[in-house]
Amino acid sequence: MAVSASTEFDLKAPLALVMEVLLDVESLPEWSGPHKSAKILTEDADGRPARVEVSVSAVGMTDNQTLDYSWTDNTCTWDLVESDQLSEQHGVYTLTENGDTTHVKFDLTVDLKIKLPGLIVKRAQKMAVDTAKKGLTEEVKRRS
Numbered sequence: 001m002a003v004s005a006s007t008e009f010d011l012k013a014p015l016a017l018v019m020e021v022l023l024d025v026e027s028l029p030e031w032s033g034p035h036k037s038a039k040i041l042t043e044d045a046d047g048r049p050a051r052v053e054v055s056v057s058a059v060g061m062t063d064n065q066t067l068d069y070s071w072t073d074n075t076c077t078w079d080l081v082e083s084d085q086l087s088e089q090h091g092v093y094t095l096t097e098n099g100d101t102t103h104v105k106f107d108l109t110v111d112l113k114i115k116l117p118g119l120i121v122k123r124a125q126k127m128a129v130d131t132a133k134k135g136l137t138e139e140v141k142r143r144s
Helices: 015-023 025-031 118-143
Strands: 003-011 035-043 049-058 061-071 075-083 086-098 101-112
Touching: 003 118, 015 025, 015 075, 015 086, 015 101, 015 118, 025 035, 025 049, 025 118, 061 086, 101 118
Parallel strands: none
Antiparallel strands: 003 101, 035 049, 049 061, 061 075, 075 086, 086 101
16 A cells, blocks of 8 residues: 655755756765665756666665656656565655745655555655655755
């Protein structure tokens, strides 16, 4: 059964800077603790990451994933193509500019191939949401 998590927060940075961080998917291991590696396999017609290979470690499991990314001026979306541990993953960052701040909404849905106790699944969800907020916030501040 798929599980979902989401968070919303504001960053004191222009939307363009937040999107710059998201577009730099190969930097994920620098600001997202669970990401151990990230490699762009293909780019779209505008030179943005399209297919990405990542290695993610969470709650004692390491997962190698292939993800398809799609982009708009204010969204970063990815969907699972292949994974060792997951049967589904859909993530979206939606950015809304509000003066000198950017409102960030992060949504993530995952479904595991294997069944794990609910406590472990909830811990992994919390880690993903915390990383989306804290890691992105720190990386945007660092690049400001």
